[in-house]
Amino acid sequence: MKLSKLYTKTSKSIPSDESANNARLLIQAGFIHKEMAGVYSYLPLGKIVLDKISEIVRQEMNKIGALEVQMSVLQPRDIWEKTDRWDDKKVDNWFKTKLNNGQDLGIGLTHEEPIVDSLIGFINSYKDLPVYVYQIQNKFRNELRAKSGLLRGREFLMKDLYSFSLNKEDHQQYYDEVLLAYYKIYEKLGIGDDTYRTYADGGIFSSSFSDEFQTLSEVGEDLIYLDKKNKIAINKEIYNPENLKKIGLKESELEPHKAIEVGNTFSLGSKYTDQLGLYYTDNNGQKKSIVMGCYGIGISRLMGVIAEKFSDDLGLIWPINIAPAKIYLISVSQDQKTQAKTQKLYDLLTQKCIDVIYDDRDIRIGEKFADADLLGIPIRAIISSKHGEQEVAVKQRTEKTEKIIKYIDLINLVK
Amino acid sequence: MKLSKLYTKTSKSIPSDESANNARLLIQAGFIHKEMAGVYSYLPLGKIVLDKISEIVRQEMNKIGALEVQMSVLQPRDIWEKTDRWDDKKVDNWFKTKLNNGQDLGIGLTHEEPIVDSLIGFINSYKDLPVYVYQIQNKFRNELRAKSGLLRGREFLMKDLYSFSLNKEDHQQYYDEVLLAYYKIYEKLGIGDDTYRTYADGGIFSSSFSDEFQTLSEVGEDLIYLDKKNKIAINKEIYNPENLKKIGLKESELEPHKAIEVGNTFSLGSKYTDQLGLYYTDNNGQKKSIVMGCYGIGISRLMGVIAEKFSDDLGLIWPINIAPAKIYLISVSQDQKTQAKTQKLYDLLTQKCIDVIYDDRDIRIGEKFADADLLGIPIRAIISSKHGEQEVAVKQRTEKTEKIIKYIDLINLVK
Numbered sequence: 001m002k003l004s005k006l007y008t009k010t011s012k013s014i015p016s017d018e019s020a021n022n023a024r025l026l027i028q029a030g031f032i033h034k035e036m037a038g039v040y041s042y043l044p045l046g047k048i049v050l051d052k053i054s055e056i057v058r059q060e061m062n063k064i065g066a067l068e069v070q071m072s073v074l075q076p077r078d079i080w081e082k083t084d085r086w087d088d089k090k091v092d093n094w095f096k097t098k099l100n101n102g103q104d105l106g107i108g109l110t111h112e113e114p115i116v117d118s119l120i121g122f123i124n125s126y127k128d129l130p131v132y133v134y135q136i137q138n139k140f141r142n143e144l145r146a147k148s149g150l151l152r153g154r155e156f157l158m159k160d161l162y163s164f165s166l167n168k169e170d171h172q173q174y175y176d177e178v179l180l181a182y183y184k185i186y187e188k189l190g191i192g193d194d195t196y197r198t199y200a201d202g203g204i205f206s207s208s209f210s211d212e213f214q215t216l217s218e219v220g221e222d223l224i225y226l227d228k229k230n231k232i233a234i235n236k237e238i239y240n241p242e243n244l245k246k247i248g249l250k251e252s253e254l255e256p257h258k259a260i261e262v263g264n265t266f267s268l269g270s271k272y273t274d275q276l277g278l279y280y281t282d283n284n285g286q287k288k289s290i291v292m293g294c295y296g297i298g299i300s301r302l303m304g305v306i307a308e309k310f311s312d313d314l315g316l317i318w319p320i321n322i323a324p325a326k327i328y329l330i331s332v333s334q335d336q337k338t339q340a341k342t343q344k345l346y347d348l349l350t351q352k353c354i355d356v357i358y359d360d361r362d363i364r365i366g367e368k369f370a371d372a373d374l375l376g377i378p379i380r381a382i383i384s385s386k387h388g389e390q391e392v393a394v395k396q397r398t399e400k401t402e403k404i405i406k407y408i409d410l411i412n413l414v415k
Numbered sequence: 416m417k418l419s420k421l422y423t424k425t426s427k428s429i430p431s432d433e434s435a436n437n438a439r440l441l442i443q444a445g446f447i448h449k450e451m452a453g454v455y456s457y458l459p460l461g462k463i464v465l466d467k468i469s470e471i472v473r474q475e476m477n478k479i480g481a482l483e484v485q486m487s488v489l490q491p492r493d494i495w496e497k498t499d500r501w502d503d504k505k506v507d508n509w510f511k512t513k514l515n516n517g518q519d520l521g522i523g524l525t526h527e528e529p530i531v532d533s534l535i536g537f538i539n540s541y542k543d544l545p546v547y548v549y550q551i552q553n554k555f556r557n558e559l560r561a562k563s564g565l566l567r568g569r570e571f572l573m574k575d576l577y578s579f580s581l582n583k584e585d586h587q588q589y590y591d592e593v594l595l596a597y598y599k600i601y602e603k604l605g606i607g608d609d610t611y612r613t614y615a616d617g618g619i620f621s622s623s624f625s626d627e628f629q630t631l632s633e634v635g636e637d638l639i640y641l642d643k644k645n646k647i648a649i650n651k652e653i654y655n656p657e658n659l660k661k662i663g664l665k666e667s668e669l670e671p672h673k674a675i676e677v678g679n680t681f682s683l684g685s686k687y688t689d690q691l692g693l694y695y696t697d698n699n700g701q702k703k704s705i706v707m708g709c710y711g712i713g714i715s716r717l718m719g720v721i722a723e724k725f726s727d728d729l730g731l732i733w734p735i736n737i738a739p740a741k742i743y744l745i746s747v748s749q750d751q752k753t754q755a756k757t758q759k760l761y762d763l764l765t766q767k768c769i770d771v772i773y774d775d776r777d778i779r780i781g782e783k784f785a786d787a788d789l790l791g792i793p794i795r796a797i798i799s800s801k802h803g804e805q806e807v808a809v810k811q812r813t814e815k816t817e818k819i820i821k822y823i824d825l826i827n828l829v830k
Contacts, residue, residue, distance in 0.1 A: 043484055070457040072570050073488070076454075
């Protein structure tokens with residue numbers, strides 16, 4: 001992408017109506033636009049990052065045999081009444097609306113009910129199970145407060161996976177596969193080292209625990225007690241001697257940390273499937289309950305978490321897998337020869353399918369350096385007539401010093 | 416994809432609550448699930464088709480220099496009041512909802528206002544124009560009636576492109592580029608021959624016409640008068656001697672056709688940009704109005720149109736570019752040798768990145784043939800021990816007869 005074609009601009013002034021550091025930085029860098037508290041639009045660079053995070057999550061979901069669907073946002077009342085989750089007194093963060101004929105509708109805040117309902121007719125026999133489906137889709141929650149930028153949105157992008165298994169053993173086996181997939185996702189997103197599986201409340205449908213993935217952060221709303229050596233934590237909500245014993249954690253080895261929940265996994269038992277009438281017939285002709293799990297990852301929240309964690313006074317610092325471009329290319333001077341050399345490298349990188357931003361704007365080079373830093377592009381590459389034919393001056397966003405390297409080494413650096 | 420891994424199933428019975436042929440077929444084939452009238456979810460095969468249509472549209476938008484964004488669904492009241500499009504008396508198909516604090520919100524039915532608003536701060540000088548942005552996103556319209564399946568949804572997937580130009584000449588030039596991109600899109604989707612540029616009402620912001628792209632169909636809600644020789648049409652809404660003369664159409668060369676609108680392009684002048692306060696300064700320092708255009712394509716509607724047009728008594732007939740798979744692979748017998756040969760071809764095709772459905776289910780071959788037809792996969796490929804080592808029996812969905820061809824010819828057929 002050539003920057004002369006990009007309409008968004010960086011801004012030196014901090015947005016006055018934004019208290020969250022992640023949103024401030026993303027607005028200053030032109031990645032997002034604030035529509036209202038907790039509601040953001042994604043501008044071209046922000047959309048690229050969001051898509052890259054989604055694609056990493058999608059690939060891991062596909063690898064564990066889950067099929068992608070797209071459920072509707074508009075929700076009819078009746079299926080939610082069957083599980084007693086329609087009433088605002090039961091679920092207090094629904095957005096509701098009405099059809100012109102007065103019929104009530106909900107604006108999807110989660111999708112257990114419609115997913116189960118969509119399986120009716122397809123699942124009859126034990127041969128039809130297991131089923132694993134997921135979607136990456138906007139969710140809507142009528143939050144009272146939404147002051148954390150992308151960390152707590154009223155509208156946000158989420159991956160939600162649902163599993164349907166024959167019995168508890170099969171469910172547990174898939175549940176463990178999902179946990180492994182989640183570890184891989186956080187690893188690829190660059191937050192693997194700071195993200196911990198955390199025991200949490202199992203919810204009203206389970207006597208056991210649920211699992212959260214918590215990323216350490218000073219702005220986190222959660223408090224977790226972390227056993228760093230064994231890479232396992234427990235949420236403060238369920239922190240008590242009895243639970244520590246159950247899980248096998250020792251109080252002496254735990255330290256408290258603020259953290260942000262970046263994923264969760266729930267065993268739901270048969271509550272939803274039973275209430276919505278989804279059963280299977282076993283090989284003896286007996287009607288049996290289906291064991292369900294649900295597994296969430298907040299895609300837009302992850303973008304916020306990463307913006308929050310990986311930044312400094314100069315701006316954002318994207319992990320290379322999700323950066324809007326891997327390389328920020330600058331020609332050191334406006335003379336024709338240097339510009340032609342820069343264009344040539346731009347063409348080479350583009351040909352190799354390497355995402356590159358070419359700052360071809362007619363502005364001072366200092367401004368270009370500042371923008372490369374604020375946008376958080378992992379590698380800054382500068383073309384000058386001083387260097388050799390196939391040479392370029394490279395500085396990583398996380399380092400202080402520049403190195404002269406060959407084009408081929410630049411390509412190897414980002415591949 | 417192996418069919419044993421797909422949980423959806425085809426159904427022989429026609430859904431009783433569905434009057435539209437497109438939705439009936441798509442439900443029977445397991446592509447979509449009806450949530451309520453005008454609201455559908457996309458099951459795995461339907462999601463693939465929707466994604467393929469989106470990708471064709473996306474590529475053509477990128478080619479004409481448009482940048483992808485993602486605007487929010489939730490809409491604050493104030494920006495829509497500036498253009499007098501908030502009040503239900505002015506725009507009668509809004510879905511509305513409220514924040515917990517009582518503040519009114521709209522559920523996005525179009526995005527002119529927020530797109531213009533998001534450009535404020537980025538566009539100041541003539542050097543900042545033109546800007547072309549698009550998104551592919553769910554839209555919501557509170558339709559009184561929604562009985563046409565995917566052809567008229569209350570929730571539907573749409574591509575909406577917006578252009579911002581310095582003056583009318585620049586606007587017109589880009590407008591014409593968009594028209595050419597639209598032709599290419601319909602061509603790639605397999606409906607190029609039946610889709611016509613159609614003069615239509617310019618709307619309240621224009622003294623000239625707008626353009627629609629209309630696909631001929633007996634179930635279309637529009638009536639157009641078509642000059643087949645010159646491949647141009649006029650919508651009945653503006654069909655009168657004066658307009659015919661303006662456009663240069665002759666009544667004697669026009670024939671009436673029912674048609675479905677699959678795209679539209681509007682010149683909006685400066686109405687929205689002026690009302691929302693988006694201007695630019697020209698090279699003389701003068702404040703100037705920006706000329707805006709908007710350009711829609713209904714992605715999910717296109718899926719409905721194509722299902723409606725390309726089908727027969729046996730089921731769907733997808734154009735090869737958007738079929739959920741190009742090849743439907745069947746082993747003629749369950750003996751180990753034939754199955755191993757089929758698996759080998761499956762691996763070969765997958766390796767070549769050719770989408771293939773392998774019907775590995777333990778059911779009668781007649782049922783597999785019926786499903787291949789109902790799902791509408793362009794090519795049915797049958798492996799039998801009767802044929803040579805690298806040979807396969809191939810039948811196209813649109814043909815009656817089977818041919819024995821080499822693997823390499825099968826690959827060339829779909830590439």
